[in-house]
Amino acid sequence: MTDPPVPTADPLPESMIDRDQWVCWRSEQRDGKATKVPVEPGGGYASATDPDTLRSFSAARTHAVDAGDTGLGLVFTDDDPLVGVDLDDCRDPDTGARFESADDIVERLDSFTEVSPSGIGLHVIVAGDLPAGRNRRGDVELYDSARFFTVAGHHVDGTPDHIPQRPEALAAVHSEYVAPETSAASTSGSNAASQSTSRSAKQGPENRLSDGDLIDCARNAANGEKFRRLWRGSTVGYPSHSEADMALCSLLAFWTGGDADQMDRLFRESGLYREKWDEVHFSDGATYGGRTIERAIAGTDEFYDGGGDDDWDPLGDGDSVNSRTPSMSGDDGGRSVGNSEGDALTTLREELNELERENERLREELAAERAQRADLERQLADRESAGLARYLPWR
Template structure:
């Protein structure tokens, strides 16, 4: 462990001096390597949103060298001015040549740049403020809070050794590579990020099922009343038939559009965990898409919340985390947006919407709606926390297996050492208690020592 741990001299003072460090280790999960954040104080799981699990650079480095960790990572927070730009699949390891958009981005930012652990990507650190909006598009990702970047100290030649102030330049990169086309979904699934990493976790809260407030600014359009009773599939009549771009536009323009936009760009503030935010965004997408599983999955992959965990099998039936998240959200959704009001005899106003449940097509009492919403939130919170506990059990089981293997190895070494020591002691005792032939002869002659 610790063969790729950087020294303080190889890194900018701007990150070395901050107590915002985690370690990470690679764990094999279902045949796929996954980076897991580690608390340098305890060796247990760390979190980019739990400052109690962070450490100083010196503490993290010491653990990475001596403990069960593969490397170190720096956590971005609202308190620091540092923004991380992650460029994936843009470097040829054998030659160090940058490809794709990387040369232009690195040249524009002119700040500390290093090679990612895989050798196939680079990370650029700048001092700036990230604009509101999404955090990723294609191979470019930009983060400023609640994330941690793996740090290698493998500096890219020709770039500064310090983190430079580059607000205008970052805005230029953001506008060209991420914000452009933000109103479309871009049907390409988002790549996983090697540098920006989130810890596995789970549960849900007030925004996950806030369906009535989403449409409070647009009354009187009928909603499809078909309840989703099978926990996954929805009838064609419940689907909204909105294109990806139109769905995003309507979701952002709704009364709770700010909530949607915050989740869409990957902001998990206000949630107990990343998985809680995942379910919240999926719940909103379920409403606007009419519980169209394909569209929910496609759009979620384009959001800032997308991470490797989405495609990892996490359940005995082989379901991935993403599939199960969508399934659970759809099972609890019985309110849908319908852009075709004529089908229900509605007003026909395209920009209006009426929210009804599958069991009651009359105007709901506000107090009853509030109670239903609260109960849904509590139910989803329990479901998501149960998922979090199951994931924690899996992680703890992996730790136990690792410790058991280490214990067996140490026991084997101890047994071998005992055998060696016993053999040496036996040889010493024989030599010490058995007189030589000359000694026995002298004792016989002198009568000394004979009976």
């Protein structure tokens, strides 16, 4: 596997370079698939919702160059005017030829555009306001917060080398390529979106949390530790990955007020996200992710309303699994979660598994130290033997 490209500042707009919103990324295997994972320069894993893990361009680039298997990524936040338009599978990596729809979007936005590291996608970065509603349909995604774009520095000829304001063009692209069609079967998440309409009405727009604020509230709530584990991608204590997905979605349903689009957007940023999320799993055309969101909303009876009830805990014991979470019947075992006794056992299993992982880590460290000591002892013996040989008469 070749190392990701690490661009210099030359091909990139100043409005990107000047922002301390950079992370590194590397490819890791998750569920047998290569996934781009954000990395804090000089630290552990980074998060697009944690400003403490973001760095300047120069700091991130220095780390990427030193690491050798790491690329660069720009994080979109609530504090910048940038919107990233991700066009997947739209380009022939050998000829550079683009699909007609991708050409149309690039021409309309008329902003800085580069080829993604894979060579088969395009990233357009534009200044403007992302219209409300869903942010993805098919191979077109738009993000303005809580997300990072890989940056390769492969500027597309003929596109601007800067990032202009394009609010009208952005709205037009969103309306034509992303906003839901009138047909009920137009998008995978339409069922979840329609289910959320009446529920999210309980929470007025003035009480909506931005993605970043929502993550902060969820992390610091009474059940914040459970949310943090799920957000990192831990499935410890759950019989299947799908039940961990449902647990996180139940939390997101509460904090978003049942907003299916925001739930989908946030889940894709979590460590639990996998390609299965977008796969059609039901005869009516619904995807696994869309149906999971729909069920999580249907099983949630109370929602965050901005009134300070950020210590919400459906079980009253710090657990994040909604007691009304429906079972994932027909998928990955179909076991339901959420009863009080089961949650207590889940918590104990998690604690036990945490201890086992810690013991395993310590055993690995001890084995490594012993191997290092044995190697040093061999080196010392070799040197002593070489020094003694100089004085032996038959030498």
